[in-house]
Amino acid sequence: MTDFSPYYPLWGRQLLAEFTNINWQYGLTLTTPVFEISENERQYGSWHSATRVIRISTRLISSHSWDITCQILKHEMAHQICSELFSENDAGHGPLFQKACDLLGLPAPFRLAAGDLPVTGATDPAGNQQTEKGRQFIRRIGKLLALAGSSNEHEAAIAMEKASQLMARHNLQQIQEDAQSEFTSLIINNKSKRLERWQHKICAILLRFFYVKVVTASLYDPLQDCLHKTIEIFGRQENVAIAEYCYAFLAGQLTSLWQENRSRIRGKGIRARNSYYLGVLQGFYDKLLAQEALTRRPRPEKRETERSGAPGMALLIQAEERELDRFVGMRFPRLRRRSGTGAMIYRESYELGRTDGGQIVLHKGVTEQRGEQGLLLSR
Numbered sequence: 001m002t003d004f005s006p007y008y009p010l011w012g013r014q015l016l017a018e019f020t021n022i023n024w025q026y027g028l029t030l031t032t033p034v035f036e037i038s039e040n041e042r043q044y045g046s047w048h049s050a051t052r053v054i055r056i057s058t059r060l061i062s063s064h065s066w067d068i069t070c071q072i073l074k075h076e077m078a079h080q081i082c083s084e085l086f087s088e089n090d091a092g093h094g095p096l097f098q099k100a101c102d103l104l105g106l107p108a109p110f111r112l113a114a115g116d117l118p119v120t121g122a123t124d125p126a127g128n129q130q131t132e133k134g135r136q137f138i139r140r141i142g143k144l145l146a147l148a149g150s151s152n153e154h155e156a157a158i159a160m161e162k163a164s165q166l167m168a169r170h171n172l173q174q175i176q177e178d179a180q181s182e183f184t185s186l187i188i189n190n191k192s193k194r195l196e197r198w199q200h201k202i203c204a205i206l207l208r209f210f211y212v213k214v215v216t217a218s219l220y221d222p223l224q225d226c227l228h229k230t231i232e233i234f235g236r237q238e239n240v241a242i243a244e245y246c247y248a249f250l251a252g253q254l255t256s257l258w259q260e261n262r263s264r265i266r267g268k269g270i271r272a273r274n275s276y277y278l279g280v281l282q283g284f285y286d287k288l289l290a291q292e293a294l295t296r297r298p299r300p301e302k303r304e305t306e307r308s309g310a311p312g313m314a315l316l317i318q319a320e321e322r323e324l325d326r327f328v329g330m331r332f333p334r335l336r337r338r339s340g341t342g343a344m345i346y347r348e349s350y351e352l353g354r355t356d357g358g359q360i361v362l363h364k365g366v367t368e369q370r371g372e373q374g375l376l377l378s379r
Contacts, residue, residue: 004058004061004062007061007222007223007225008037010222010225011037011056011061011222012036012037014222015054015056016032016035018073018220019033019035019054019073019077020032022070022073022077024334025332025333025334026104026105026333028081028103029085030077030080030081030084030085031052033047033052033054033080034051034052034054035055036053036054036055037055037056037057037058037061038055038057038058039059040055040057041057041059043055043057043114044056044059044072044117045057045060045073045075045076046076047076047077047080049079049080049083049084049089054073054076054077054080055076056069056073056076060072060117061222062223064117065187065189065219066219066221066222067187068117069222071107071110072110074101074105074110075101075106075110075111077100077104078097078101078104078106078111079091079097079100081100081103081104082100085100086099086100093112105329105330105331105333107330135238137170137238138238138241138242167210167211167242170238171239172317174236175316175317175320182236182237183234183235183236183237183323183324183327184234184235184236184240185234185327185331186232186244187230187231188230188231188244189219189230191221191228192229193226193227193228193229194229195216196274196277197278198254198277198281199231199251200216201277201278201282201285202247202251202281203216203231204285205246205250205281205284205288206233206243206246206247208285208288209292210239210242210243210246211236211239211243212233212235212243213233213234213235213325214231214232214233214234215231215232215234215331215332215335216231216232217229217230217332218230231247232331233247250281250284253280254277254280254281257276257280258273258276258277261276262276
C-alpha cells in the first residue's frame with residue numbers, strides 16, 4: 001500500500017487554497033476551519049462542528065480527479081454553513097443543508113448523505129448519463145460524420161451540411177418541446193501547465209458553432225503537486241459529447257497535417273508550427289461559417305427570431321441561453337473574459353495552414369471510445 005503521508009502537508013495547503021477561493025467565489029464569510037487528511041476508508045469527507053475540523057480522505061484524493069475532491073469539500077462546507085451561519089448543528093441533509101448547497105453551487109449528485117461517489121458527466125466524462133433520445137441523436141450525427149469522411153468532396157460537403165442542419169434542428173426541437181437533456185460539463189485535462197493559442201482557437205470554434213459554453217481554468221494535480229490548465233465544456237449532454245469529439249478531432253488533425261506539410265513551410269521551430277496550426281483552425285472556422293450562412297443555422301450566442309422560423313421561439317432560445325449561463329455560473333460565479341495576446345506568427349505558415357484547414361471534414365462515429373480517452377477521432 002502506497003504511503004501518501006509525505007503529501008499530507010501539500011494537500012492540506014491546497015485544500016486551504018480551495019476553501020479560500022470558494023469562499024470568495026460565492027461571496028461567503030466562512031471562518032477557515034482546520035483541515036485534516038484522513039485515512040478513513042469509509043468516509044470521503046466529514047465536518048466536525050465541535051472542533052471545527054474538515055476531514056478529507058486519502059483514498060478520495062489519491063484515487064480521483066481533484067475536481068471531485070473539490071465537490072466533496074463543498075459538501076462539507078455546506079455542513080459548516082449549517083453549523084456556523086444557520087446555527088444548526090444537526091441539519092442532516094434536509095432543507096437547510098440543501099439551501100447551503102445552493103449557496104455553494106454544489107451539483108445535486110454530490111448532495112447525498114453517503115455511499116459511492118456519483119458518476120456524472122460533470123466529473124467523469126466516461127459516465128455521461130445521456131437520455132436514450134440523446135444517444136440516438138449522437139448516433140445519427142455519427143453516421144453523417146462518417147459519410148463526411150468520403151473521398152468524394154461533393155458527398156463530404158453534403159454530409160457536413162446535413163449534420164449541421166440536423167444539429168440545429170435537434171436543438172431547436174428540444175427547446176420547443178421542453179424535452180432537453182440535462183446540462184452537464186466535461187473537463188479536458190492534457191496535464192499541461194499552459195494552453196497554447198491553437199487550443200484557445202479550438203475553444204472559440206466550439207463556442208461559436210457547437211451550442212456549448214467553454215471555460216479555461218486550472219486544476220490541481222495531487223500526485224504532482226502542481227496546477228494544470230484545463231478546458232471545461234458546458235451544455236446539454238449530447239452537445240457536450242459532440243463538442244468533445246470535435247476538440248479531439250481537430251487537435252489530432254493539427255499534428256497530422258503538420259507532419260504531412262512541414263516540408264512546404266520555410267519557417268522552423270515552434271512559432272512556424274503554431275502559426276500553421278492557427279491557420280488550419282482559421283480555415284476550418286471560415287468553412288463552418290460559410291456552411292452556416294448557406295444553411296441559415298441559428299448562431300449559438302445570438303439565435304434571432306427570424307432564424308428560428310417559429311413564433312415565440314426566440315424567447316425560448318433566450319431562456320435556454322440564460323439557463324445555460326446560470327449552470328456555468330454555479331461552477332464559476334465570477335467569470336472574466338480575456339482577449340487574445342496577439343502573439344507573433346509566421347504569415348506564410350499561417351496562410352498555408354488556413355488553406356489546409358478549409359479541406360478538413362469531420363468524420364468517424366462520434367460515439368467511438370478508445371481506452372480512457374473518451375470520444376476520439378480518426379482521419
